[in-house]
Amino acid sequence: MKPSPELLNDVLDEVRPLIGQGRVASYIPALEEVPADKLGVAVCYNDGDIITAGDADEPFSIQSISKVLSLTLALQNYGPLEIWDRVGKEPSGQAFNSMIQLEMEHGIPRNPFINAGALVVCDLLQSRLSAPRQRMLEFVRDLSANPHIYYDKTVAKSEMDHSDRNAAIAYLMRSFGNFSNEVMPVLQTYFHYCALRMSCVDLAKAFNYLANKGLSLGAEKTIVSHTQSKQVNALLATCGLYDGAGEFAYRVGMPGKSGVGGGIVAVVPGEMSIAVWSPELDPSGNSLAGTAALELLAERIGRSIF
Numbered sequence: 001m002k003p004s005p006e007l008l009n010d011v012l013d014e015v016r017p018l019i020g021q022g023r024v025a026s027y028i029p030a031l032e033e034v035p036a037d038k039l040g041v042a043v044c045y046n047d048g049d050i051i052t053a054g055d056a057d058e059p060f061s062i063q064s065i066s067k068v069l070s071l072t073l074a075l076q077n078y079g080p081l082e083i084w085d086r087v088g089k090e091p092s093g094q095a096f097n098s099m100i101q102l103e104m105e106h107g108i109p110r111n112p113f114i115n116a117g118a119l120v121v122c123d124l125l126q127s128r129l130s131a132p133r134q135r136m137l138e139f140v141r142d143l144s145a146n147p148h149i150y151y152d153k154t155v156a157k158s159e160m161d162h163s164d165r166n167a168a169i170a171y172l173m174r175s176f177g178n179f180s181n182e183v184m185p186v187l188q189t190y191f192h193y194c195a196l197r198m199s200c201v202d203l204a205k206a207f208n209y210l211a212n213k214g215l216s217l218g219a220e221k222t223i224v225s226h227t228q229s230k231q232v233n234a235l236l237a238t239c240g241l242y243d244g245a246g247e248f249a250y251r252v253g254m255p256g257k258s259g260v261g262g263g264i265v266a267v268v269p270g271e272m273s274i275a276v277w278s279p280e281l282d283p284s285g286n287s288l289a290g291t292a293a294l295e296l297l298a299e300r301i302g303r304s305i306f
């Protein structure tokens, strides 16, 4: 059964009282200005049907959700060993911007979704793509079938102005020989990817290839192989929500990826991709009401990968 817009509206109404219990990300000052009461959801079925409720059409900063898209670009441009020799496939159990394991594990990040792992992926892209920012923009515009997606320069600059921790992570990896390019240009690429502005509708469409065996209806092409789509979903299920990954798997039961802008993307393989947005975060940096909305929706439509 496909959820009706009424069902999606009911889900949003039920989780709306949670707004006020989380905190909008403040370590990137430009994100702090987003109204905390935004709430939206979009579901994209593999046949192209889209069902929405709330602020589903309003663009927001996708932040770490972009790490899935950069990994996908890397999978398109590198062989598996070239990637997985430099970044692991294990959950970290630590905050997304933690450095604690990186020193002990010789500069090899645990997975591509923590900041360290995403920076390695951006380093790979910087080495092989002539214009990595332009390539990403074309990629997401294609996937979402929306030529108006753009980088929010204010957010990218705000991150660059507060980049000490990410820079430290990159320099530490460089000291271990796991970073090929100069740090600053790679940070600029990474911050631009994080500063992509997309709506729930854009995100649900863009991520549908992970629900559809690697095939994107929006882009009308195969993005990754069926096997690779399963592998990315496995990484999302175990690592997509950082030290909150177990809790998210328990409550929502779908592979997912969050961002500190308050977005979460979730995938029901073979059926649909879902995007939710609510800017207030829980202590792990994942959208508080967004997680609750996904939990309720999963229960109402009776879906779980487990």
Ligand code: DON
Residues within 6 Å of the ligand: 062, 063, 064, 065, 096, 097, 115, 159, 166, 191, 194, 258, 259, 260, 261, 284, 285, 286
């Ligand atoms: O590098 C950062 O810290 C941010 N641009 C992205 C962090 C993020 O979205 C973590 N997600 N929940």
